[in-house]
Amino acid sequence: MRKNHVLHVIKSEWKKTRKTPVQLVTMLLVPLLSVLFLSWCLSYVNVLVNRYKGTVYFPEEISAEEMEETLSEFYPDFSFRSGTMDDAQTRVANGRTDCAVVVEEKAIRILYDSSILTSSAALKDAKDLGLDISYLLSGKEFYDEVYEIYPETETLDLSTSADRLDSYLDRVGGVVGMIIFLMMSSNAMAISARSITGEKERQTFDTLVLSPAKLSKILTGKVLVMMAEIFLSGFVGFAAGIAGMAVWSPKEFAAITDNRGNVFVWMLVVLAILFAATLVITAVFSVIGSAFAQTKKASLFSSAGMVIVSVTAMLPSFIDAEVIRMFPLSNWTPLLKDLCEDDFTFTPIFTALAIGLLLFGLSMILSSALWERRSE
Amino acid sequence: MITIEHLKKTFKKNKVEAVKDVSLEIFDGQIFALLGPNGAGKTTTMRMLSTLLTPTSGKIFFDGKELGENEEKIRSRIAFLTNEIRLDGQFTPDELADYYGGLYEMTSEKINERRDELFEYFGISEFRKRRYDTFSTGMKQKTSLAICLLHDPDTIIFDEPTNGLDILTQQLIESYLLKLKEEGKCIILSTHILDLVGRMADRVGIIVDGRSVFCGTVSELAPSQGVETIDQAFIKLYKENHEEKAIIGRHGKE
Structure with missing residues (x-):
């Protein structure tokens, strides 16, 4: 029976990985630290966003008690009372409420103190609450006018445009997610640079090439083991980070939910996408980089690749709408569409993943040619 | 038989x-000895x-079959050893045997049989569980x-198989090469030790x-x-042919 060389290389190379605990610990350190940082950010922000006081003011003709009965279950941080814009301004100014929703005849105005960290969460809820009130009252156009009136209602000089203010949580999560992605990529590239090219430099690769096993099979086996190392380091790092967050602030951890469902599921989705992107990029750079005879050159190549990937990944954050238009990922599948429209953080990752897959395909085609050129 | x-x-x-x-x-x-001064092209030829x-x-041609068309098959029949080619230092001899034996599609029984025989002959048996990178030059x-x-x-x-080794290891390797020759193997040696050629080689x-040139x-x-x-x-062959190159070089024909 013909032996499966890929499996054999994986099995043999894995023995080597097992024997390098220091290497594994180093690999674990980067994602572990970054995830601990992420968990700290999330738990810190969550503590803040869950603690605010909101007040809704209704005109005399609307019963605040009736509205409270209907809405207090969904908005426990808000109190409901009768009052005007003047009452709201006074109450926000003297710090007795962090956010005020003022219902007027043709508009719902939102006032909040943007200087405090809870403001973004309060604003997010206030907008939802305003929308619900508008449905309960006279009609959709009632709420729509909020945005037209809102920027002009900066009486306390503390308000910020709702359009410009993203969720604080999302913003922090996105940035840290990107940092982790980049850190994992650099970690992965460092591993790939020293792996095959390092072996070639140490002249241990020729012995493998001399065997009757096909070069592509040896490379595939080695790259898969390398990817497993990276996956292991990343996965353990993430798991430790999530566990750390659960232990650190269990109440907040349990309370974090958003429109994507349970935070645990959400983090697993992020994890899977980060891994997929990182692993594909690693595979690309390992295969292409393996054509280089020196680790120095392979590292240089990986660094250049890193810059390209970083720019590709970062660019959409600055010009998100334009990039969505340039890379119409939202047309792909309903799942991607949801993810892309829901959070632009995904766009760069998907873009990098798509480019990575394309490069991987090309690199597999080119690898034999590159190797041939090396032998020249 | 190999024809170049x-x-x-x-x-x-x-x-x-x-x-x-x-x-x-x-x-x-x-045993075929390949001789030539440094940079003559011996290693490139062997590679x-x-x-x-x-x-x-x-x-x-290997036994009449051209290398290009039958590379994979021919490669499974060749062993190539040079000072430049090293084994992965993180493996033990036992693991290396399993790894390379598997790549050559050997069965576990065959690997064990050959491993025991070769490790015993070269005195590696007691170090078979130690990492390769902890070995001395001779042991490596x-x-x-x-x-x-x-x-x-x-x-x-073999490209300079006994280079840098002590006399005991040299003798061990030389005697094994003679054993292989008796078994009918085709052995190509590249060396600078002309005494070795005189003692061991049949053709040069x-x-x-x-x-x-010869x-x-x-x-x-x-x-x-x-x-x-x-x-x-x-020395005569070298001088004759090297001088020829120098003359051609001076006339700008190279």
Whole structure:
């Protein structure tokens, strides 16, 4: 029976990985630290966003008690009372409420103190609450006018445009997610640079090439083991980070939910996408980089690749709408569409993943040619 | 039997014509010594023979079959060992045997049988669980030799196999090469030790400046050049052919 060389290389190379605990610990350190940082950010922000006081003011003709009965279950941080814009301004100014929703005849105005960290969460809820009130009252156009009136209602000089203010949580999560992605990529590239090219430099690769096993099979086996190392380091790092967050602030951890469902599921989705992107990029750079005879050159190549990937990944954050238009990922599948429209953080990752897959395909085609050129 | 016809290798990157025209005939059951000064093209020729490099032109036949078309099959019958090729230091000899044996599609029983035999012969048995990178130079060379011979190859290509080794290890390797010769294997040795050639080789090929300038039996070498020893014949051939190159070079024909 013909032996499966890929499996054999994986099995043999894995023995080597097992024997390098220091290497594994180093690999674990980067994602572990970054995830601990992420968990700290999330738990810190969550503590803040869950603690605010909101007040809704209704005109005399609307019963605040009736509205409270209907809405207090969904908005426990808000109190409901009768009052005007003047009452709201006074109450926000003297710090007795962090956010005020003022219902007027043709508009719902939102006032909040943007200087405090809870403001973004309060604003997010206030907008939802305003929308619900508008449905309960006279009609959709009632709420729509909020945005037209809102920027002009900066009486306390503390308000910020709702359009410009993203969720604080999302913003922090996105940035840290990107940092982790980049850190994992650099970690992965460092591993790939020293792996095959390092072996070639140490002249241990020729012995493998001399065997009757096909070069592509040896490379595939080695790259898969390398990817497993990276996956292991990343996965353990993430798991430790999530566990750390659960232990650190269990109440907040349990309370974090958003429109994507349970935070645990959400983090697993992020994890899977980060891994997929990182692993594909690693595979690309390992295969292409393996054509280089020196680790120095392979590292240089990986660094250049890193810059390209970083720019590709970062660019959409600055010009998100334009990039969505340039890379119409939202047309792909309903799942991607949801993810892309829901959070632009995904766009760069998907873009990098798509480019990575394309490069991987090309690199597999080119690898034999590159190797041939090396032998020249 | 290996036949090499007008082998040429040009490294495009640095435009070096490492091998210009090499033609040799190497027979089974013999030790063939490949001689030449440093930079003559011996290692490049051996790397082409072992399939690590593709020739720019020329042909190599193993038992009448051309190398290019049957590379995978031929590669499974070759062993190539040089000081430049090393084994992965993180493995133990036992693990290396499993790894390389598997790549050559050997069964576990066959691997164990060959491993025991070779490790015993080269005195590696008691170190079989130790990492390769903790070994001395001699022990590394013996382990490399054992691993590259594991699949019982028909053709063994050694580039300076005893270079830098102590006399005991040299003798051990030399006697094993003679054993392989008796078994009918085809052995190609590249060496600078002319004494070794006189003691062990049946045939000899000399390369000067990328060209084969002699291919014949060891006993023919000295008489063919009108001298008494291998050393004298080698120096004469080198001077004649190297000077020729210098003259051509001066006339700008290179």
